Amino acid sequence: MRMFFTILICKILRFLGGLLGRGSSLPGEIALKLDPNILRKLKLPKYVIAVTGSNGKTSTVEMISQILRKNGLKVAYNKEGSNQIEGVTTFLLSDSTLGGRIKSDIVLIESDERFARHTFKHFIPTHYVITNLYRDQLTRNGHPEWVYDIIGQSVHDGSQLILNADDPLVSCFGFGRENVIYFGVDRFAGSTDQNTSVYNDGKYCPRCKAPMEYEYYHYNHIGKYNCPNCGLHRCDTRFSVTDVNLSDGYIVLDGKYRVTLALKSIYNVYNILAAYSVARLVGIDGEKIAQDISSYVLKNGRVITFTLGGHEGTLLTSKHENSISYDQSLRVARAYPGDTTVMIVVDRISRKYFTSETSWLWDIDFELLEHDNIKKIVLAGAYASDLAERFSYTGIDPAIITVNKSVSGALEDLKQNTVGYLYAITCFSDKDKIIAGIQVEKPEEE
Template sequence: MKKLFTIIVCKVLKFVGGLLGKGSSLPGQIALKLCPDILGRIELPKYIVAVTGSNGKTSTVEMIAHILCESGKKVAWNKEGSNQIEGVTTLILGSCTLSGKVKSDILLIESDERFAKYTFKYITPTHYVITNLYRDQLTRNGHPEWVYNAVKESIHPETQLILNADDPLVSCFGYGRDNVVWFGAGNLPTDTKDFVGVYNDGAYCPHCKSPMTYSSYHYDHIGNYECPNCGLKRQDTSYTVTSADLEKGEITINNKYKIELTLKSLYNVYNLLAAFTVASITGVDGNTIAKSLSNYVLKNFRVVTFTLGNRKGTLVTSKHENSISYNQSLKLAASDKDKCDVLIIVDAVSRKYFTSDVSWLWDINFDLLKSDNVKNIVLAGTYCNDLATRFSFSKVDRNKIKVIKDIEEAVDYLDNDRKEKIYVITCFSDKGKFLEKVKVD
């Protein structure tokens, strides 16, 4: 009776919350108070796929769900993005019968990397995707190795790990473990022999702390690495991006499956590859997956196209306090073959907590915007002068930079008769402040 009552309460609260447009964590929070071990009392489906990591969780989960649903499978997943234990509880109880059986073929869970150990106390994923572990939100996450230890506590021995082979810290989860599926990128035309960036988190082996060597870098510290001391190295991959033409917007997986990209970023390619891997493991044909992913447009508003007067633009949501996320967004703008303007907004560091710490700006490689196609760079928001100070230490032409604190004034400045595209780079907390002033396509 306690299980039944808890399920009913959660379903009712979720329904009411949906009508009111409220978040999806409260029903689960109440359910856990009524029955703390409720997740251990639910009958789960054959496949339980979990996804965690510093970046790309939401996009990867959305693409996995899209592929599986298109292939005829019934999927329960936390599309609202509430990825801590309360939100996951809402997802599971909202998807099960009153007797406590999840009605879907596959339970797909996006999990916050720091709190996964609580979510998976009563749930054992059959497959566990770990996308990457980067410097991310120092105030909340500390060092990536702290997050590594938190994630490690969430891993069950019987779970099959699906790991990014190109991330040395992520690869440590598979060190000495057999039940691992590896995904990654092969040799690509955009690779570099030398490290390119402000700092190098791959300089030392995360396993034994000895100097590590790289034969090539895909971006930042993601690449083909090996530790001469302990033997940690990039593993051979079962699912591989064997070719990539980002200018054309096309990749090939395992020399066979061609996928056309809407977002021409190697950063996004890893999310796509992780989704391809999961769908393959759960029984979907490779050609079917490739068809589902080709030209797929994410619905999570991480990338938004807009119109400002006569000008077209793309807003790329990049996590404040996460330099690798920013670097990839900057690279996307700088690599556009057409001329463009770039607007960078830092008006609030976080939507979840208050901090005025902008030290993370110094980890970002703003030199990427030293590109002939970038004509104007506008710095806006409360921290525009901190941005300007950071840019003063970059190699970007000072004449290209304009500082406008007021976001509306910055939008008006860009609303002109020029035809060049606009790239807007900002965070979840600030993107709405820009989008409300333009026409979203």
């Protein structure tokens, strides 16, 4: 009766929250108070797939769901993005019968990297994807190796680990384990022999701290590495991107399956590869996966096409306090083949806590915007002066840079003064301030 009552209350609260446009966490929070062991009591399906890491969780989970649903499977996942234990509890109980049986064929979980340990002490995923570990939200997460230790507490025997082989810290999760699958990207035209980012987090081995050697880099510390001291190296991959052509907008998976890219970013390539790896392990044909994911436009609002004063543009949602996320957005703007205007907005550091800490701006490779196609740069928001100070240390011509602490004012100016295509780059906390001033193009419903 306790389980019945707890699930019923959660369902009611979730329904009421849905009417108000809220309620992804609170129903689960109350359910856990009513029965702290409710997650242990659920009858889960054959596949319970979890995804965690610094970046790419939401996009990867959405693409996995897209593939699985296209192949006739019913999927339960936290599509609202509420990825701590309360949000996970909400969507699981919402999908269960009053007797505690999950109704969907597959459970798919996006899990916050710091809180996965709390969720997976109640049940163990059958498949556990770890995407990457980067410098991310210093005030919350500290050093990536600290996050590695925290995620390690969520890894249990019985889960098949699906790891990014190109990230040396992530690959360490597979050390000493047998049930591990690796995915990675082969060398391509955009790979480099030397690290080209502002900093080098791959300089030393995460396992023994000796100097690391790289055969090539894809970006930052992601690439093919080897530690001569302890032997840590990029493991052989079961699933691979064997060809990348960002200019023409396609990749080839496992030498066979061509996928057209809706977003021409190496970041997006890794998300697609992780989703492909999971789908293959579940038993879906590679050609079918490629068809289902080709030209797929994410529905999670991380990439939005729009118009502003007759100018076409794309809003790229990067993570504040995460330099690699910003670097990838800057690379997309840099790669545009025509004249380009770039707007960067930092109006608020975080939605969750107050901080004016902006040292992370100095980790971002804004030097990428020193390129022939970049004709105008607009720095906007409350921290526009912090951005301007950082840009003063680049080689970018100050004449093309405009500073405006008003986001709405910057958008008004751009209605008349955008040069070419417009890329607006900001975080979740500031995205709505941009959306309020643009005309968003709605993605086609399936």
